[in-house]
Amino acid sequence: MNKIKIFVPALSFLFVFAACNQAEKQEQETTQSDSINVSKPVEIELSDANIDLAYDQYLKLKDVLVLSDSLQTQTAAKELASSLAKVSGSENTAKLASDIANESSLSKQRILFTSLSNELINMFKKAEIASGSMFVQYCPMANEGEGGYWLASETEIRNPYYGDEMLNCGEVKETIEKK
Template identity: 70%
Template sequence: MNKIKLVASAFFLLAMYTSCNQTQETTKVIVTDSVIVAVPVAIELKDANSDLAYNQYLHLKDVLVLSDSTQAQGAAKDIAATLAKISGSENSTKIAYDMASEGSLSKQRILFTTLSTELITMFKKAEISSGSMFVQYCPMANDGDGGYWLASETEIRNPYYGDEMLNCGEVKETITKK
């Protein structure tokens, strides 16, 4: 009886997932005996420094989702060091270093908006080997001015509000291999 409930639950979740007008497969659903796990589809960039910067950016976004300003400082320092190795990313590097020296979470989030705008432009020009990245947007971020960010999945995890408004936002664009 429990297996029937588990299978029924898995089909229900799968139906809910596919009914949300999502046009691309962004996660793989793995069903085991007792757990359903969603795994993001990995993205790979051809340039090693760009690939590392993207992964560091995702970590920075995730610690902002957790509202952890101390970890955000360390994550910003890491991405700044990597961005310094990428030609043409001087402005992004400066913004990331500014974030690393900022202790205020609200100021870090404002700088994150600017950093995200810079990196979205950079990654749109990058050579992608596989996978997709998603440009997401929250209209309420920055006192109603809105804010964009990048994610490796379509699920909204808002870095501007954390737990306060974790799912506020939408996918605005998908960046894929050209």
């Protein structure tokens, strides 16, 4: 009888404890899913078809750097270099993309990506935008604290310099849109 008197309260305590933990877990999951602010990509159309293709290829390159995949980075950079070769006056930028394509080290690819992004940001600022927007994003910790810019089609930060190590490190610095 004494064992039952001890067992029933102990069992009741376990049920209450389990229920509290489950409620707390559900509350955390609800809070997390409610707080995730995923922005949709903003469609953009550039008046020059070759520049428009180069922008699409650049975004693909940025996305595979976010995934930290050096082989896919090489492939995407090669495609971007090919696209840039069709854009008048972008020979140096095409060379930077080729340099990334020829590099197998992810850390070196990311260093080269900084220069490529700076060149392309300047190019896209001068391009005629038919519709939509692009976003200049910045991570102050990239390149050993020197910082690094990149372009994105959404305001949500997906850091190509650190991938999943610091996926959301950065901020939108500027919006490039139709003038």
